[in-house]
Amino acid sequence: MIVLNVFLKVKPNARQHFLELFHEVIEESRKEAGNLHYQMAEDILQENTFLLIEHWKDEQAIEFHHTTPHWDKLVSSIDDYLAAPTVLKQYQQN
Known part of the structure; x- marks a missing residue:
């Protein structure tokens, strides 16, 4: 299993649109076979700071995820919402 943790800092004035976008991404991603x-959680000490937690069966599942319409929609608009670059940490569970 591959675990991805994605840290996102969102512009305060973009928060609502960001949450609407991610609601769709989360819903559609959960339907993917791999x-x-x-899940997404918000930092309780740093407003508008989010952690996206993803668990994938394998690398092929992540590759498929990156071909989906909801991924394309996210990638094409995410920079409009972010106050800082995303930080991605990837882990392999043995």
């Missing part, structure tokens, strides 16, 4: 877990 997805084991997909």
Whole structure:
């Protein structure tokens, strides 16, 4: 299993649109065959700072995810919402 943790800092004035976009991304990603877990949480100490937690069966599942319409929609608009670059951490569970 591959675990991805994605840290996102969102512009305060873009928060609502960001949450609407991610609601769709989360819903659609959870339907993918290789997805084991997909969740977003907000930092309780840093407003508008989010952690996206993804668990994927394998690298092929992630590659498929990156070909989906909801991924394309996310990638094409995410920069409009971010106050800082995303930080991605990837882990392999043995």
